[in-house]
Amino acid sequence: MEWLGHFNYWIVVVLMMIGFYGVIARGNMVKKILALNVFQTSVFILFISAGKIIGGSTPILREGVSAYSNPLPHVLILTAIVVGVATVAVGLALAIRIREAYGSIEDDRIAAQEADEENRQSEPSR
Amino acid sequence: MFLVVVALAVIRVRDLFAATMLFAIYSLVSAALFTVLDAGDVALTEAAVGAGISTILVLAVLTLARRQEHPVPGHNLLALAVVLVTGAGLVYASMDLPEFGDPDNPVHGHVGSYYTEQTYADTGVPNMVAAVLASYRSIDTLGEAFVIFTAALGVFALLSVRPPARRSRARDGEEAP
Structure with missing residues (x-):
């Protein structure tokens, strides 16, 4: 049990890094938002596993239960899930706007368009 | 896994x-x-x-x-390196975290045990999560509602206004392969 005691945390770290890689390396904005969500869920798992007590039970009062898991992280994560969806909604709305303005939600294409724009402005009337 | x-x-x-x-x-x-x-x-x-x-x-x-x-050609090696280094640091840091599921962990010491013991006497709600969310921390929940309201406002503000410029260039971009 000695080395298994931190297994949950390692899974959390692996998930977090997968999400992080997605955010950095993927150009597509929808993909970035999904990766951000993966990252977010890993943080949720970290909090929930901090609140778990082995042999404990779901924190709803009832007969015949000796130990309850800690309800405080659960409350925090409930709030975080709902706020997370709100941020996802804003991010996707931004993506729609960017698509309408540039015709694409890929990072590299938008950067190329911006570069074109600057070239056109720097050498006018040719 | x-x-x-x-x-x-x-x-x-x-x-x-x-x-x-x-x-x-x-x-x-x-x-x-x-x-x-x-x-x-x-x-x-x-x-x-x-x-x-x-x-x-x-x-x-x-x-x-x-x-x-x-499609992005190949792997992004720089990103992979950053991610691996950060992950190694986090795993190293996780060694200092308390062992999973131990009732003596510091998380369970302060206010958490108060909630598990006193919730029913204080609020009369058997579901502790609901009691903490809506009773002890109702101001925080109000703040959460404000956040969601702001997000909804932001989404509507973004989606309700037509963009004035770049219409023609957007068409070009769509037709490009």
């Missing part, structure tokens, strides 16, 4: 529709994990909100955008 596999698939798959569906599966699996970790309320919320509403939102965007992700 299954979570890791699904998350990897979410990042790897180029088809955005498949990625969205895989993300819904990922949310459901994590909801199951929350149930195992005694967090029933969180599992319900994650299943409804993470697997349900998020997926619907992403699908709504995908009806407007292209379905295939633009």
Whole structure:
């Protein structure tokens, strides 16, 4: 049990890094938002596993239960899930706007368009 | 472990529709994990909100955008290096965390044990999560409501106004392969 005691945390770290890689390396904005969500869920798992007590039970009062898991992280994560969806909604709305303005939600294409724009402005009337 | 596999698939798959569906599966699996970790309320919320509403939102965007992700040649080695270094640091730091599931962990010391012992006497609500959310921390929940309201305002502000410029160039971009 000695080395298994931190297994949950390692899974959390692996998930977090997968999400992080997605955010950095993927150009597509929808993909970035999904990766951000993966990252977010890993943080949720970290909090929930901090609140778990082995042999404990779901924190709803009832007969015949000796130990309850800690309800405080659960409350925090409930709030975080709902706020997370709100941020996802804003991010996707931004993506729609960017698509309408540039015709694409890929990072590299938008950067190329911006570069074109600057070239056109720097050498006018040719 | 299954979570890791699904998350990897979410990042790897180029088809955005498949990625969205895989993300819904990922949310459901994590909801199951929350149930195992005694967090029933969180599992319900994650299943409804993470697997349900998020997926619907992403699908709504995908009806407007292209379905295939633009392929990026090769791997992004710099990003991979950054991620590996950060991950190694976090694993090293996790060695200092208290052991999983121990009742003597510092998390359970301060206000958590007060909630588990006194909630019913204070509020008369048997579900501690609901009691803490709506009674002890109702001001925080009000703040959460403000956040959601602000987000909704932001979404409406972004989507209700027509963009004035760049109309013609947007057409060009769509026709390019």
